[in-house]
Amino acid sequence: MTAHVYVTLKRTVLDAQGQTVQSALRGLGHASIADVRQGKFFEIQMNGVSREQAQTEIDLVAREVLSNPVIEDYRVLILE
Amino acid sequence: MTAHVYVTLKRTVLDAQGQTVQSALRGLGHASIADVRQGKFFEIQMNGVSREQAQTEIDLVAREVLSNPVIEDYRVLILE
Numbered sequence: 001m002t003a004h005v006y007v008t009l010k011r012t013v014l015d016a017q018g019q020t021v022q023s024a025l026r027g028l029g030h031a032s033i034a035d036v037r038q039g040k041f042f043e044i045q046m047n048g049v050s051r052e053q054a055q056t057e058i059d060l061v062a063r064e065v066l067s068n069p070v071i072e073d074y075r076v077l078i079l080e
Numbered sequence: 081m082t083a084h085v086y087v088t089l090k091r092t093v094l095d096a097q098g099q100t101v102q103s104a105l106r107g108l109g110h111a112s113i114a115d116v117r118q119g120k121f122f123e124i125q126m127n128g129v130s131r132e133q134a135q136t137e138i139d140l141v142a143r144e145v146l147s148n149p150v151i152e153d154y155r156v157l158i159l160e
Contacts, residue, residue, distance in 0.1 A: 006121065008123065018123075021145075024145070028145065030141060032129045032137065033124055033125070033141075034126060034127045035124070037123045038123075039121050039123070041121050042098070042117070043098075043116070044113060044116050045113070045115035045116075046113055046114060057112065065101075066101070
């Protein structure tokens with residue numbers, strides 16, 4: 001069972017890293033790029049669990065370990 | 081036009097960050113988690129370009145700026 005967890009800063013939080021990337025891209029001539037936000041993602045392999053167990057466990061892990069719910073949002077995707 | 085770019089270390093490259101996360105999760109009792117790999121992702125807003133132009137430009141940016149092709153793979157997803 002493979003799960004993907006995507007963690008991004010909330011829309012209301014300043015993303016300095018993303019702004020730096022955007023400004024670098026504009027400097028390189030990519031003028032059509034209006035906004036960049038950067039996040040992290042985790043690809044997680046699980047053994048011996050059902051899809052439901054994986055969903056529950058990964059959701060818990062994403063909320064309590066992989067993200068900081070004060071400033072970040074997360075999204076969980078369970079694959080095959 | 082919104083594009084997502086996902087950058088991960090190639091399979092053959094040691095992912096120390098992912099291994100640290102996995103070992104922390106195992107220590108917290110998540111024994112079913114067999115492997116964790118960490119990557120980064122970029123959410124990019126573009127103005128005034130067609131889907132084809134966005135695809136070409138983001139592909140270029142992902143290959144030449146956002147990733148290091150020696151050790152990293154990237155994936156581009158163009159959303160409406």
